Amino acid sequence: MVDNKNWNPKIIAFLCNWCSYAGADLAGVSRIQFPPNIRVIRVPCSGRVNPLLILASLQHGVDGVLVSGCHPGDCHYLTGNYMARRKFTLLKSLLEHAGIEEGRVQFSWVSASEGNRFAEVVKEAVENVRALGPARKLVKTPLSSG
Amino acid sequence: MKHKIIKKKDIAGFINSLIGEYRVFAPVQKGRQAFFREIGSGSEVFLDYQNTTNSPKEAFFPQSERLFAYGLDKKGLKLTVPSEEKKRVVFGIRPCDARSFSMLDPVFDGEKYKDVYYLNKRAATIVIGLGCNKPPATCFCTSVAGNPFSTDGLDLLLVDIGEEYAAEAITDKGERFMEGREGFGEASPDNMVSMGKVKESAEASMSPSVKIDGLSEKLPGLFDHPIWDSLHEKCLGCGICTYLCPTCHCFDIIDEAAESTGERVRIWDSCQFKLFTQETSGANPRPAAKDRLKQRIMHKFSYFRDNYDQTACVGCGRCILHCPVNLDIRRILAGINSI
C-alpha cells in the first residue's frame, strides 16, 4: 500500500511522436528542469490513444494520466488530434461525472519547439495530481476468497 | 422425524444466534428484488419472497473463486491456498434450489475427480429450506420431478403456517442442529394439521405445464431439425439464464497476474457466449445463436440425463422471469414436444 508520507505522484504521459515527444526531448537537451514524476510512452499520434489505455493505467495504480499532442491544425496525420480532442473531452467528462477526481486525467497541446511549455505543462499536471493524493478509485485489487 | 415450530418474530434472533459460529447465507431484499447473499445480521433476512434472483448455488460454487494465490518472496515461490471453510448455514431457500444441489453434487463429487473447493463448502453447510405455499405461475417444479415441499437436498424444511414456521428435520444433521436450539418449540397437533393443509393446497395449485417424458430420447434425433431456426430468433445471447440457473455449472479457470504475484481464479462461464466454444484457430463449433440455444436445451434435457440420470432443471422459473426478451423454456419444450 502507498506510504502517504513519502508518496510522490506517478503519472503516465502519452506523448505524440511528432510534437509533444519532441518537445519533451527539447526540454531535456535544453536542461530545462521539470518534475521527474512522469513516465513517458511515445505514441504516433494523440488520436491513437485509446481511452482503454488511460483506464488501464489508472487500474494499474498510476496516480494520473497526461496525454499530449500537436496543436490543432498541426497534426502530422492531419486530423488525428481533432478526433482526439473530441474523444478526450467526452472521456474526461464521463470520468468526472462518475466521480473520478478532476485532474487525474489531463490533456495538452505541446509542439516540438515548445520545450519550456512542456516543462510548464508537466509541472502543472504533477501539482494537480499531487493535490489529489494517491489514486485509489479504479485500482484493481485481487479477489478476496469467496 | 420430530417436528418443531419457530415463531416468525423469533427468526431474526435465531439467525443472530448463529452468526459468529456460522457464516449465514439467506434471502435479502434490495430495491424491488430478493437476492441470495451472505448476511451479517438476522434483520437482513427477507422471507416474504417468491424466489431470489440469483440462486443458492453461489454458496458452494461462487461466481469468482480463488483457487490459489502465488507470489515471489526472498525464499522463492509462495503458494497460498484458501483456508479451511468455516461452518455455514444456508437459510430459507426454496426446495427447488435445494434439489439443484443433488444435481451439482455428482458433477463436483465425481468418481474420479472430486472438487475440493465445492466439497469443503458442502460438507461445512447446513441447508434449511422454506417450502412454497403459493408457487408462482412461472414455477414448474412438479413437471421435473420436484415439489413445492420437496426435501431433496435439505437438512431442515420450514413450512409457513401463519404466525410461525413448522420445522421438519430431514437429515440427522438437521435433527442435531435443531436439538436444544433456542427459538424452537414443540409442534402441536394443530400445527401439524395446518402444515398438511398448506402443503396440499400448494401442490394442488400447480398444474403440469411442461412435458419432460421422452424428451431425452427424442432430442438427439432433432439435432438438425429446422425448429431451432425459429426457437432461437429473439435470444440475445447474454448469460442471464445460465448465470441465474441453479443447476448450470460451467466454469472457466483464469489467471489474474500482476508482475510477480497473482491468483488462479475459477469463474462462471456460459454456453450462451460465443467465446465459450471459440477455438484459437478462429473456428467455432457453435458459431450461431441457434447452436448455442440448442446446446442449452440438449444439455439440460438430454445429455445430463445420459450422464447423471437426472434432468438438469428444477423448474424454478428464473430463466422465464428474467430473460430480457421473455424467451420461455416451457414454450421451447412445448415446441419440441409438438414435433
Next chain:
Amino acid sequence: MQDFSKVPDDIREAAKKLLEEGKVDLVIGFEAGTVPLRSTPCFIRNKDDVKRLTWNAFCENNLARYLRKRPEGKIGIVAKGCDVRALVELIKEKQVPREKMVIIGVPCRGMIDRKRAEREVEGLQIREAVETEDRIILKGDGFEKALNKDEFLHQSCKVCSHPNPAMYDIPIGEPVKEEAPKGSSEVAEFESKPAAERWQYLSDEISRCIRCYACRDACPFCYCEECFVDSSQPQWIGKSINASDTMIFHLVRAFHMAGRCVDCGACQRACPMGIDIRKFLKKLDSDVKELYGYEAGMSLEELAPLTTFKEDDPQGFMIEP
C-alpha cells in the same frame, strides 16, 4: 381524445399487406408474452401468423437490435420512437441498408416498468395485467390494483421527447404529443451531488453486476465482432467479478455509446439485477448535445460526433499553463 385501441389491428393489417404483396420476407414485431406485463419480440414470415402481432404498454424491447446481418431480402419492423432512432444511427453506421427496411412506425405512449409495478403488490402473484387507456390493472388471487400508467413508465420513457418515429414507411395511428426534453435534468440532478457520492452510488450499483452482458446484448449498438471485454490480446479487463474491472466495463461501454445512444433503456430493462445503467449513459448524451449540438437518431445526414470534428471544437478542458 386519441383512440389507441385500433393500433394493434392497424399493425396486423399493415404487416399482412406487406407479406401478401411480397414487399417483405419478414416482419419483426411483438406478440403476447408468457407472463403478465410482458410482450415479446416475434418474427412473422407468414401472413396467416400476423394475428400474433400485438401492441401494448409491455413492448419494451428495442427491435432494432435484430436488424443487422439478416439474410432476408426486405424486412418490416414494427418500430416505436426509440427503435426508429436506433435504426437511423445504424443506417449511418452502414449496418443496415435503408432500402432493406419497411418501417411500420408506431407512436409510443411509453412502456411499463414491470418490476416497479410488481413491487406495488409485493409478495403477491400477479395473474393478469389489463391495460386500459391510462391505467394498468393488476389482478391476482384475492386482489385487484389499478396503477396510473404515467407513474409506472420506465424512466427513459418518462423523459422521452421523441416518442413518434422520426422516420417511417407506414404510419400507424396518430402521433402522440411530444414533450420538451427532460433528460438533462436527470444529469443535472446527479451532478449536483459531490464527486465522492457519485462514485459511491455507481460503485454500489455495479456491485450487483454479474457480467452477464445482457445490457450489451440488448443494445442495438453493441455489435462489435469482438467486444473489448472478450479481448485477450490485450486483455483490457479481467473476467472475474472485480469492482475495478466491472466499473471499467460500464464506463467504457458508456463511452462507446457516446453520440450513438438513443436512451431506449433496453440495457437497463435487460439487467436482471436492477442496476441503474442509464446513469452511466445519460451524461454523454447531454454532453454531445451541449458541445456539438448533436442528438442521436434525429437525422440521416448529420455526422455522428465522434466521426467528425470542427476546427473550433471546445478545448477549455485542456492544460494551458
